[in-house]
Amino acid sequence: MNVRVIAFANLREILEPSLRSLDLPQGALVAEAWTELERLVPALRAHRSSLRIARNGRIAGSDEPLVDGDELALLPPVGGG
């Protein structure tokens, strides 16, 4: 299955233009998607402890299963206002 990956701020700059989507086995979890992201873009690894991952616009737990067509978003610490 395929999930779309987007990222914001410094994480977007790390991710682009190398990656837009991930091919994962059916039923893969958010944690497994992250492992694959780290493998493809090793520079992301340093940010794991500070970022949050959203699935289809809502914060996701690492044990949440994904389905084909999902959107994962990598969210660094926010800076609005």
Added chain:
Amino acid sequence: MADEFLALVRGPVDPRCVDCVANDAHGGVVTFLGVVRDRSDDGRAVVGLTYEAYEEPALREFGAIVSEARRRFGDVRLAIAHAIGELEVGDVAVAVAAAAAHRAAAFDACRYAIDELKRRAPIWKKELYAVGDARWKSNE
């Protein structure tokens, strides 16, 4: 307007867009404006900011903050507008207005909304420095 007005706008926020909170029953109005400063917190000369947002979730978070403010402070009308894109020093980056029958609830709700927006809304800010470099800055 309904009891809330929530917006992400391209470029600087026109602070008049939050004036709509006042009406005949809500005469205590508090407005907060966040304006782009010429110095970063660590003292570097700043020429501008670039904001980006995860837009739908950001607007949803604004709505959640408004609902929470109403539960906490009662009958309050709120407006939140945040800029995305490139801003210069002096531009309004964020405007929050709260209106209530009396001033105490309006002050409380306005403070709550801007504090929670800064803590939670999926919006990011890049500072552009006079010497030519730039850095993403979080609120942590």
